[in-house]
Amino acid sequence: MAQEGLKPTRFVKKSLVGGLVVLLPLAILAVVFKWVYGVVTQFTSPIAKMLITRFDWSPFTADLLGVGVLVVFCFITGNFVTTRLGGWLWNWTEHRIMSRLPGYRPIREIIAQLLGTGEDSVFARGEVVRVWIYGKEVDCSVLGIITAHHDDGNLSVFMPTGPNPTTGFIYLVGPDLVTHHPEIKVEQFMKLVVACGAGTQHWFGHLPEHERPQKVKEN
DSSP states (O other), X not given: OHHHHHHHHHHHHHHHHXXXXXXHHHHHHHHHHHXXXXXXXXXXXXXXXXXXXXXXXXXXXXXXXXXXXXXXXXXXXXXXXXXXXXXXXXXXXXXXXXGGSTTHHHHHXXXXXXXXXXXXXXXXXXXXXXXXXXXXXXXXXXXXXXXXXXXXXXXXXXEEOSSOTTOXXXXXXXXXXXXXXXXXXXXHHHHHHHTTTTTTHHHHSOOOXXXXXXXXXXX
């Protein structure tokens, strides 16, 4: 009888949790979009005001056109810096002016890593690996991304913590402790980290015989 009395409560709880799972990500996306839209429209407000006053456009349409102009400007700038002249001009500006601004380099490096635009960005060329930190004879491993190859053959591996993949630990390990997983993209790996490991059974459920932990035989 007691279990039957709990059924409505469990039903309500399950329904509320299910609703939050569906609506909370949408709400977060809406808040982020609103913030980004507000920041962008602040930059494009001169164009929007001109269109509203001279051509009697609606504020929303004028803001959208201003956002479009900003996107096109970013696209043109990105293409210009890939040319020889643009690359030289940007390198000179960055070295002589931008690098002297407080906090510029850390912010630039973080953005380059997250967007995968830098040559050293693990998001651009990351290698997902499984590291047997206690040796392959012990059935205990962690997942990570190779961030550096050393001259002596060792590897630097960043192991993010879930659900926030921007924090984690850095391990220096030998290549014999690493199992490479080229079939897993960095984006897919990050989804596993955010999900706190949910779904790893589909990627790491089956290992080749030579990659499985070898148990030490007792004398």
